[in-house]
Amino acid sequence: MFTPSAFRRLFPALGLRVGGRPAAFFDGPGGSQVPEAVIAAQAEYYRSANANTHGAFLTSRRADATVDGARAAMAALLGAEGPDTISFGANMTTLNFALAHAIGRTLEPGDEVVVTDLDHDANIAPWRMLRERGAVVRACPVHLEDCTLDMDAMDGLITGRTRHVAVGYASNAVGAVQDVAQVVRWAHAVGATVSVDAVHFAPHHLIDVGELGADYLLCSAYKFFGPHVGVLYSRPGRLEDLPTDRVRPQDPRPPERFETGTLNHAALAGVSAAVETIASQGDGPSLRERIASAFAAIYPYEHGLAAQLWQALAVLPDVTLYGPPVGRALRAPTVSFRLRGRTPREVAAALGEQGFFVWDGDFYALTLMERLGLDASGGVVRVGMAPYILPDEVEDLVTAIRHLTG
Numbered sequence: 524m525f526t527p528s529a530f531r532r533l534f535p536a537l538g539l540r541v542g543g544r545p546a547a548f549f550d551g552p553g554g555s556q557v558p559e560a561v562i563a564a565q566a567e568y569y570r571s572a573n574a575n576t577h578g579a580f581l582t583s584r585r586a587d588a589t590v591d592g593a594r595a596a597m598a599a600l601l602g603a604e605g606p607d608t609i610s611f612g613a614n615m616t617t618l619n620f621a622l623a624h625a626i627g628r629t630l631e632p633g634d635e636v637v638v639t640d641l642d643h644d645a646n647i648a649p650w651r652m653l654r655e656r657g658a659v660v661r662a663c664p665v666h667l668e669d670c671t672l673d674m675d676a677m678d679g680l681i682t683g684r685t686r687h688v689a690v691g692y693a694s695n696a697v698g699a700v701q702d703v704a705q706v707v708r709w710a711h712a713v714g715a716t717v718s719v720d721a722v723h724f725a726p727h728h729l730i731d732v733g734e735l736g737a738d739y740l741l742c743s744a745y746k747f748f749g750p751h752v753g754v755l756y757s758r759p760g761r762l763e764d765l766p767t768d769r770v771r772p773q774d775p776r777p778p779e780r781f782e783t784g785t786l787n788h789a790a791l792a793g794v795s796a797a798v799e800t801i802a803s804q805g806d807g808p809s810l811r812e813r814i815a816s817a818f819a820a821i822y823p824y825e826h827g828l829a830a831q832l833w834q835a836l837a838v839l840p841d842v843t844l845y846g847p848p849v850g851r852a853l854r855a856p857t858v859s860f861r862l863r864g865r866t867p868r869e870v871a872a873a874l875g876e877q878g879f880f881v882w883d884g885d886f887y888a889l890t891l892m893e894r895l896g897l898d899a900s901g902g903v904v905r906v907g908m909a910p911y912i913l914p915d916e917v918e919d920l921v922t923a924i925r926h927l928t929g
């Protein structure tokens with residue numbers, strides 16, 4: 524069962540102090556803290572399983588089991604059909620460049636790809652590069668008042684010429700969650716494939732790739748208590764013929780068809796431990812059910828923290844908040860704002876000195892910041908909630924922000 528105080532005890536870094544005050548880790552969207560179980564799993568890999576895969580000896584068999592275990596854990600986290608749908612790589616950005624590159628090889632000049640103005644550039648730049656191959660890349664605009672996708676525009680952009688749509692599940696800059704299932708329906712109706720950037724969504728919500736119907740989904744374990752590993756889910760049948768970059772001896776079948784070189788096996792031990800950590804907060808007979816039950820408890824808790832912050836900031840005259848108001852729509856518990864008269868960097872630095880770790884900048888959601896007119900003036904301040912944050916920390920943060928106003 525999830526209780527924030529018990530959950531906190533799993534994370535050794537939370538004991539850190541800044542200038543005599545306990546640190547408050549609101550920097551989760553840039554990378555969450557890591558539980559002792561993840562640290563221990565990685566250390567244990569090096570102690571007892573450190574070898575390359577597919578060998579005829581004990582440690583190699585253990586390395587195989589480490590990789591297989593991480594695939595099974597990620598399949599459970601995403602609701603995937605099985606471990607063979609899960610490929611690993613350095614990070615989401617690297618995997619997405621490889622995915623775009625492979626899909627690009629299947630396109631004819633004039634074929635269209637749709638991206639969005641809302642996304643992290645890791646889900647825009649790889650697809651824009653397909654212009655070099657003669658593809659037409661179209662971008663879905665954003666409603667600037669609440670930073671949600673203009674779904675009417677998306678509907679119009681997906682046509683018989685569309686071959687692929689790359690869409691983000693949740694905005695890492697402002698927390699807005701998109702109706703990705705609808706995008707999948709529109710894309711599939713015209714025979715196009717869809718890839719979903721779930722990097723910012725995955726730490727906060729249960730993902731069900733079966734229900735979503737997306738062809739590909741990407742996330743990054745360091746955002747959900749794990750190490751720096753990128754994850755690509757591919758629907759069964761999608762990867763088999765995809766012209767991926769490969770060395771000749773590489774297994775041409777999924778999931779290895781997508782994996783170049785030796786994976787970071789120790790980190791994969793950490794991925795399994797991260798998924799287990801989430802599951803440990805829920806109940807149920809299977810790993811998937813424990814994960815679902817954990818998110819059912821974590822989502823309202825994190826949402827409550829985000830609402831606490833949003834409501835406190837919304838009444839401050841010098842604060843401008845971005846993204847859909849917390850409580851009105853499904854969203855990630857990520858609150859972004861600006862303070863009149865101070866740059867986001869000044870605000871983040873002042874808070875950082877007091878032990879409040881918050882991010883400032885564009886967080887690579889470059890197009891969104893350009894559209895909002897904030898790119899040249901430092902972007903926004905971003906506060907990310909996590910299950911290890913306590914309401915008292917939010918209250919103290921609000922007090923610190925109040926002191927910076929006026």
Ligand SMILES: Cc1ncc(COP(=O)(O)O)c(C=O)c1O
Binds near residue numbers: 617691
């Ligand atoms: C929404 C989103 N997409 C993609 C990325 C890139 O992920 P990675 O650092 O694994 O390349 C990030 C990283 O912050 C992100 O927040």
